[in-house]
Amino acid sequence: MSRNPVHVNLAMQCIANIGSKDMAEAFGQEIPRLLVSADAIDVVKQSAALCLLRLFRTSPEVIPSGEWTSRIIHLLNDQHMGVVTAAVSLIEALVRHSSEEYRGCVSLAVSRLSRIVTSSYQDLQDYTYYFVPAPWLSVKLLRLLQNYPPPDDPGVRGRLNECLETILNKAQEPPKSKKVQHSNAKNAVLMEAISLIIHSDSEPQLLVRACNQLGQFLTHRETNLRYLALESMCLLATSEFSHEAVKKHQETVINALKTERDVSVRQRAVDLLYAMCDRTNAETIVQEMLNYLESADYSIREEMVLKVAILAEKYAMDYTWYVDVILNLIRIAGDYVSEEVWYRVIQIVVNREDVQGYAAKTVFEALQAPACHENMVKVGGYILGEFGNLIAGDARSAPAVQFKLLHSKYHLCSAPTRALLLSTYVKYINLFPEIKSQIQDVLHSDNNLRSADAELQQRASEYLSLSVHATTDVLATVLEEMPPFPERESSILAILKKKSGRIPDISKTPRAANPHASERPQGLGTSDTPTLLSTAGAAVQAPAAAAPTNTGLLVDVLGDLGGGGTSTAAAPPATNGAHPASPAGGDYGAAAAAVHDQQAAVKKFICKNNGVLFENDILQIGIKSEYRLNLGRVGIFFGNKTPMALTGFSTSVTLPDGLTNRLTVQAKPVDDNIDGGAQVQQTVNFELIEEYVGMPDLSVSFMYSGVQQKLHLKLPVTPNKFIEPTEMNSEAFFARWKNLSGPAQEAQKIFKAKLPMDASLGGRLAGFGMQLLEGVDPNPENFVCAGILHGRGVQVGSLLRLEPNKQAQMYRLTIRSSKEKTSQVLCDLLVDQF
Incomplete structure (x- = not known):
């Protein structure tokens, strides 16, 4: 209330530094008045805006609505740049909380930005930083405008576009200083302007110009600028207006992938190649990513595998190329190929007759490598079990040769993969009766029939019995070829998004519809690998493991x-x-x-x-x-x-x-x-x-x-949230306990402990809302509590006694209250907490 502005400022400094809810409630009406007062000097308004922002972050309801909205917005017109700078910070926070209410700030923000951008550094001398007029305020205004779509008013929209063009033009001017601060300030405004252009996604000319400007930064000596340019171009690649312009920089980005020393910049280069890919350049980009994968950092290999798999499927004109790419992925980075990737290639091969023979031939050749990754064995086992007959006419891949090749990998694989191979073998009995005896010998061996692994033992015994007792017709029916999988889209994209929030949403790209999500291939066996039994067999799908969730957001x-x-x-x-x-x-x-x-x-x-x-x-x-x-x-x-x-x-x-x-x-x-x-x-x-x-x-x-x-x-x-803890000594507690002896005043439950009977018991009781009374009960193992339940015009005193029996792992919980039914309500709430 002081008339001395120094005292007023000191008071607001104190309020802002404490910034508690009590401060917000006590001064929430006073600070806005200071902010818009005609009598307040500039330095007081500036402090009031920042103080109000601090209180708003603590308690959003502190900001009055109605006529105050317009008065706060019009601070953007203030003649003092310091007031405007502080006000923009406050308004941006308010816009994020209630965008419609503060929509009127758009035209004023554009007007203020226009005045800054078109002024020279001499005009704003007090707010010029290394020849750049008011860079911090410019960035704040550009960021504020990103909370709204492009202005509907043609005049405001034209003025904003002029501002953005001017900022892009200034980026082309020779630097006015060689100092790094000058280029940092200039580039900060430029990058925020490009962010606004990308956000609006409505002006083709500006989008292309932004892309060209970022293209110049791709070869800049500053690592940070190269990083930011790659990151922004990922977003530009998703716009129909600038996608082609981004593609012109393909060779530069590929070169960055090969030569960059900083792994984070290489990661952004991978992201950009992924974003700029379409049908015209898919083969080149996928091949470059495969080449890089052999020497890529281990931290990004799994993500790269997913991206290559997505691009290969999405832009495959010829599915033989897709099969080659996935098998190359497994060969180069088998440890980083997730189950979903090899499930997906199986889905596609099963559903497309034109690629089944090629897939069988290709995996057969891949399995001949001396060092063969287990994922390759899985894919090979499944595909040969289904389509090995398509290549069996060649003596080099005769049935016996196929079986011998697969079985040579058998003892080097984990139990789930061996279970899959056993399913392949029983399929071979139906496809190739001439090698039935060889397969029965494998099924009959002690390694399988007496395996310590229950899944292997069960498969071996059931498949052996099937091959011995089933007629040819029954065998052919049970072991017939898998039916086509339901047409589902790939789940790989969803996995990629979980792993990286940076990935642009390719559903916005001006190309073919992006794959969304699907389940794994039909018929997962109990070993969690694809089974080769047909729907007439015993195929069931096991639930997948729960996906990791991000609990850090809040x-x-x-x-x-x-x-x-x-x-x-x-x-x-x-x-x-x-x-x-x-x-x-x-x-x-x-x-x-x-x-x-x-x-x-x-x-x-x-x-x-x-x-x-x-x-x-x-x-x-x-x-x-x-x-x-x-x-x-x-x-x-x-x-x-x-x-x-x-x-x-x-x-x-x-x-x-x-x-x-x-x-x-x-x-x-x-x-x-x-x-x-x-x-x-x-x-x-x-x-x-x-x-x-x-x-x-x-x-x-x-x-x-x-x-x-x-x-x-x-x-x-729940009602217990409205309980106020109450202190009592032993005498007062038991006197009150005795008085609350009516049948309707007491609730009691005896129950088995669900959680450990440890030191956390007291904490759970305190969390329930009552006061934990120490040293009141004669038995130190017991817990007693007291509290008052506050309703509108009514107060209900409640006492609690919890008696643990650690030997029997049982509790007796007793609650007594001055009002009927309250004890039962509280008892029912608390009983599940122990």
Whole structure:
């Protein structure tokens, strides 16, 4: 309130440095007034903008809406550059929180940017850095504009395009200083302008010019510039306007792959080759990547294998070329070829008659190498088991020769691969009766029939019995050729996206439709390798291992991420491995698993306030909550784990029928778009009227990759959250305990321990909300607690006693409360925590 601006600034410095919710609540109305006051001097406005930004990050509701929105936006017109610079930082944070409300900032930001770009460094002398006018403010404005699509107003759009053209023109001017600070400032503005051009993706001329400018940086002596140029060109390659311009730099990028000393720059070169690939250059790029793969860093080999496999499948004009590429991949980098890659080549060969004979001949030749990778044996075993008859007419690949070649690899392979080879052998019995006795000798050998591996033993005994007792017709039926796999798209792209968030979304490329996702080949055996039995046989598919999930997305918000459950309630188009579909299109209990995972996640929140509530390959939902008396505030954080935006995003928090008169809820709106890799927050306020059973419902709906996704979750707001801990001595506790002796005031449960009976018991009780009372119970093994449940106009005192019996691994839990039914509600909530 001081009239001395120095005192006002010091006060705001203090508020901003502490930046707590209490500070936000106490001064949330005062700081905005200082910010837009006509009497405030520039330095006070500047500090007010930054102080308000700090409080907004702590408590978003601190920013008033309505008329204040326009007044804050118009700070972009302030004559003092320092005020504008501080205001842009505040406005960008507000835009990310509520983009529609602050849409009016676009025209003012373009106007201010235009004035900076068209001015000379003499005009803005106080804000010029090494001959570059206001570079920090320019970058902030360009970044702010990337939160919106290109302006609809032709005048504003034309002015923005002029600004971007001017920045590109200035990049071509000779440097005004040889100092590195000059080029750094100039290039910082240029790279942010290119980011805005790529974001808009609507001006062909600007996109091509940006591409040409980045092309000059590809051979720059500065490693960082080469890195940034390659990274930005990956995005330009996905635009129909600049894709061809990017392709002109193919030779330079290939050269960078071969000569760059920095592995991160080589990685970006691989990414760019992947992004610029189309039907016209696929063979060249795939061959260059294969050549590089032999000497590539181990850290990027697996990712490169996936990229080569995707490109080979997507742009294969001749599937014999595709087969050659995949077999080369296995030969060069077999250890880095995932199961999905060799599953996919089998799917394609089985489904395409024109390539089956070539594939059989090629794998037969590949298996003759002295050092043959096990993945090659898997592919060879499967393909020869199905199509070995197509090359059996040649004496060099006669049935006996094929069998001898495969069996020479048998003892060098792991048990799952040997199980696959046994299936190949039994297929040979049907295809080539002349070598039946040789195969029966192998099946009958002690190594197989008495193998310590149950899968090998079972296959050997069943296949042997089948070959001895089945008639020719039965044998031919059971061991007939595998039917074509259902037409599914490749799962490799989904795996690649999991491994690297940098990969551009090639669904945006102006080329053929990108492969999305699929399951592994039909008929995975219990050894988790493709079986050669037909659908008339005993082929079943085992569920895949659960896919790794990224639990780091909310780390900056939650701190403690323990307790998140995963669910397939909104599985993405790409399979996440949690509940794969069966060959017939069925589902292995996905719905039940989703319900179970959600219930498990919610139960963990009964004794804690923060953590991950839900996670799948698309979305991560985190909870951070705080309670005071009968009021609660829950922050729900929605994190987009994909590089694509989630559009039409909406949520609703509702109360089931039994809760409507016992709890009130008020939810603030949430942004309707979540950019790739971004995170938004929704605040929901609750007030307890009286105790209840159940939880509020959270519904989430959004579009991902053109597919509507819906989630229905339980929000972990339970009555115990509204308990205030209460201190008591031993005398007061037992006097109160005795008074609460009515039958309806007590709830008791005796139950078996589900978790270890260790020191964490006290922590779980404290997390439930009551005060843990030390030294009150005569038995030091017991735990006693006290607390008051606060509802609207009502307070319910509650006492708790937990008696562990470590020898029997049992508990007796007793809760007494001053209000009927409250004890039972609290007892039912707590019993699952031990």
